[in-house]
Amino acid sequence: MATGAAEPKNKTRDADRTREAILKAAQHIFTKKGFVETGVRDITDRAGVNQALVSRYFGGKLKLFEAVLEKVLDVRIVTELDKENFGKLVLANFILSTPGRVNPLPILLGAVADSKARRIALRLLHDRIFVPFSVWFGSEEAETRAARFMIISTGFLTYRDQLPLPPFADEVHPSLRQWLEAEFQAIVED
Amino acid sequence: MATGAAEPKNKTRDADRTREAILKAAQHIFTKKGFVETGVRDITDRAGVNQALVSRYFGGKLKLFEAVLEKVLDVRIVTELDKENFGKLVLANFILSTPGRVNPLPILLGAVADSKARRIALRLLHDRIFVPFSVWFGSEEAETRAARFMIISTGFLTYRDQLPLPPFADEVHPSLRQWLEAEFQAIVED
């Protein structure tokens, strides 16, 4: 009761509302626990709906995962960047959490352990993140720059969320945060 | 037949040899498929032994995973480093594969999706890698440097092994390799 912000049960029957509730709950739990350790019942319990509705409305857990990714992967973020403040902007908008904006990378990374989910995540990662960033970086060594972005993002998020070693006792250590920002900035400058 | 280098069946009964065969097969498959997608039967089939022997000799899949990590995590590599050639040495000995030496990081990273396996991997990662590296780095910002090492290693290996995007068509692109080496070198220099 005190733990989660579970959705209240639908009193009136409304398929669209139910679908949205499932999507929202799924996004939350996939982010938190990863694809493999997230059960369909975890999602439907949180959404306050019946377990069968995941298969009915989305065609199964895997398709639901794909639907969550499609919903969350918003590439417009690339257009909001500028090379002057790339490091700061990326860190604020893409790596650290921002209220109102969902960071898709943790969900994507939560799929690497499952071969089927990974295939889906990989396709979206390529089309919605890697390619747009490559294009945005422009000509010289664009793919290498995009790879550097992916490597640092992936490494940092995995380290922070899955491998809580020092210096992550409470939050990101200032010196590490500073390094991160410089790393991202260097991608567009070096 | 043509695919794997499966162990031949033990003709003579020898518990030690069997244990070794299981460890060797487990190391191979854990590295290749990760903890979650590796089945006990996958391991025992490759080792050419009965499936029950994993539980009998190691106490279960999780304990076997721990035994593989214990066997593979060799910290002596830290003592072989020097700050002059840190980037080159780390890249050669710790990131890229070296014949005869097993890189423990992919096995460790293959456990992040499973909460129980992750706990084991995290403990060993801390004790056998993070702390030794921190100590080796020495005084100033040692933990931040160790974190940078972890982030870049983790990001690169995840990217290369789990998310094969460009520029990884065949092997590591030279410009990316060059960047990686410089990143590692900068950890001890900046």
Added chain:
DNA sequence: TATTTAGGTAAACACACGTTTACATATCGA
């Protein structure tokens, strides 16, 4: 209001997988 249909539910199903059990047999000491 009577009928149909879409939305929702509980239970059962199917399958995968780690583990345990009961049994077989090679090895070795007395």
Added chain:
DNA sequence: TCGATATGTAAACGTGTGTTTACCTAAATA
């Protein structure tokens, strides 16, 4: 040689989990 023990095996077991089924009921339609 002859038990005793260690080693190995096949089969069954228990459980977790995604999915399907059969059924129920509120909402919509005429």
